[in-house]
Amino acid sequence: MxxxxxxxxxxxxxxxxxxxxxxxxxxxxxxxxxxxxxxxxxxxxxxxxxxxxxxxxxxxxxxxxxxxxxxxxxxxxxxxxxxxxxxxxxxxxxxxxxxxxxxxxxxxxxxxxxxxxxxxxxxxDFASFQPVLERLVAFSRKFAGYYDPDKAPYDALLGEYERGVDMAYLDRFFAAVREKLVPVIHAIGKKEQPDDSFLFRHYPVEAQRKFSDYLMEVLGLDRSHCAIGETEHPFTLEFNNKDVRITTNYDPHNVASSMYSVIHEGGHAKYELNIRDDVQYTCLSGGVSMGVHESQSRFYENLIGRSLPFIQAIFPRMREFFPAQLSDVTAEQFYRAVNKAQPSLIRIEADELTYCLHIMVRYEIEKQLIGGTLEVKDVPETWNR
The missing domain is CATH 1.20.58 (Methane Monooxygenase Hydroxylase; Chain G, domain 1)
Structure with a gap:
């Protein structure tokens, strides 16, 4: 040949x-x-x-x-x-x-x-999901043995998401982050918090849809190559660098939820839409790794989307979409509200600081599930603890 x-x-x-x-x-x-x-x-x-x-x-x-x-x-x-x-x-x-x-x-x-x-x-109703989750965990353990029988099961699975990463590395990494992060969160919790009550007024879903279209325009997402849909949990799906789909979820009583979902998923989309042409339709297309991909989405969501210059730039138009809800709010007040640090039970709605704690808690639960030291039925209790 x-x-x-x-x-x-x-x-x-x-x-x-x-x-x-x-x-x-x-x-x-x-x-x-x-x-x-x-x-x-x-x-x-x-x-x-x-x-x-x-x-x-x-x-x-x-x-x-x-x-x-x-x-x-x-x-x-x-x-x-x-x-x-x-x-x-x-x-x-x-x-x-x-x-x-x-x-x-x-x-x-x-x-x-x-x-x-x-x-x-x-x-x-966690109980209705428990049997399926038990089967998923069993499959994950079995597949881990196929991926690399010489590694601990969770190490083998981690390598599928981020090459070269294992529990030893993540234990050190998360310990270092936790050591610095937790005192900051506690210190902020003792301070006076900005008023964010206006974020939870009634924001009509149809107006939020139009606002999402505007945000996509601001982000430079070409609608001839990137579409937006609605789902329970926002995500991005790429077919190639000319066809990317993002989704969001609209809460009529939380305008920031969808706003930052669109910006976050828009960051994923920007990454995919700018991957080079000569790797399309090959095994090299798509993101380099999960970590790199998430760095792009979080960059757009937090470093850009929660910055004062960005809020000041979009706020006049935002008021046009939501005149009744934001007539008594300034750009600076909105900026402070979307940067308020407080615990949240929902990861994608957590602030920039406490978001990291969600990842750490999930890591510990996953590690125990795959390692066999935690049963699926005990996950809710472990999470609530």
Whole structure:
């Protein structure tokens, strides 16, 4: 086989994998935005089949032969070609260790879990979600063994989200952050807090939708390449650097909730829309890591979105969208209100300081769940403690 033929096969393989991922992502996006309420079962069947086809495609013997050939000619590859070979090789070896039926079952389970979670959240009913979460945790433990049998299960899972990160590193990192952060939070808690009551007046959802459109314009998000939808939990989903979707959730009694969701998800979208063209439809497309991705969204949300110059720039228009609610509020008052530091039970609505504590608490709970020292049924008690 000529090297040029091998590179053509490499490109074709990645394009097929991209197509399967697009199909799965489309089904997920539909499920959490506009799909009828009780449609999870059929969608789960489709997602299971798609996962099975992805598994079959990437674990085929021909793929192993292709990767071996490319590895033998690694010196003739450019940087992008080598990285594609390495990344696909990693994925190939990983999937080889995961039975196809388990891979398909997991895809179906995550679809079911999303549906059950929405209903459980709506009814504040953890017990109804518990059996599904127990199955998810069991799958995660099993998959961790497939990913890297020589590592502790949670270390193996962490590596899937942030390469090179493990519990030892995060224990040190979070301890250092906690040491500096907690005294600051306590000190601020003793100070007089700014009035933020006007944030919780009645803000009509339709006016918030129009305000979101304005925010997207301010952020420079091209609506011919970036659409906004509504869902229970805001997120960003990219198909490629010409097609990115963001979502938000509107609370008629909390204007800051959706405002900062749009800015946060807009940061994710800006990142995806500016990824280079020559890695599209390959395994290198999308964000470099979860940490880098979140750094972009939090940068827009906090360093830009909560800054006084930004608030001063958008506030005149904001008053036009909400004249009755903000007629007695100045830009400086709004700026102080959206920077108020106080604990919140909802991570995405937490302020810049206490947000970090949410991550630390979740880390400790996850570590215990995957490590087997905490049972799912005891999670609510642990969280409340």
């Amino acid at each position: 000529e090297l040029s033929q091998a590179l053509e096969q490499l490109a074709a393989l990645q394009t097929k994998l991209y197509a399967y991922q697009c199909a799965s992502s489309s089904l997920y996006l539909d499920s959490v935005t506009v799909a009828p309420r009780d449609t999870a079962q059929g969608r789960g069947v489709a997602l299971g089949v798609l996962a099975g086809e992805q598994h079959k495609l990437l674990t085929a013997p021909a793929v192993g032969q292709l990767l071996d050939f490319l590895d033998q000619h690694a010196g003739e590859l450019n940087q992008l070609q080598r990285r594609q070979m390495e990344e696909l090789g990693r994925n190939y070896r990983q999937l080889q260790r995961i039975p196809a039926d388990e891979y398909m079952a997991y895809a179906q389970l995550t679809n079911e879990a999303s549906d059950v979670w929405h209903k459980a959240k709506e009814n504040n």
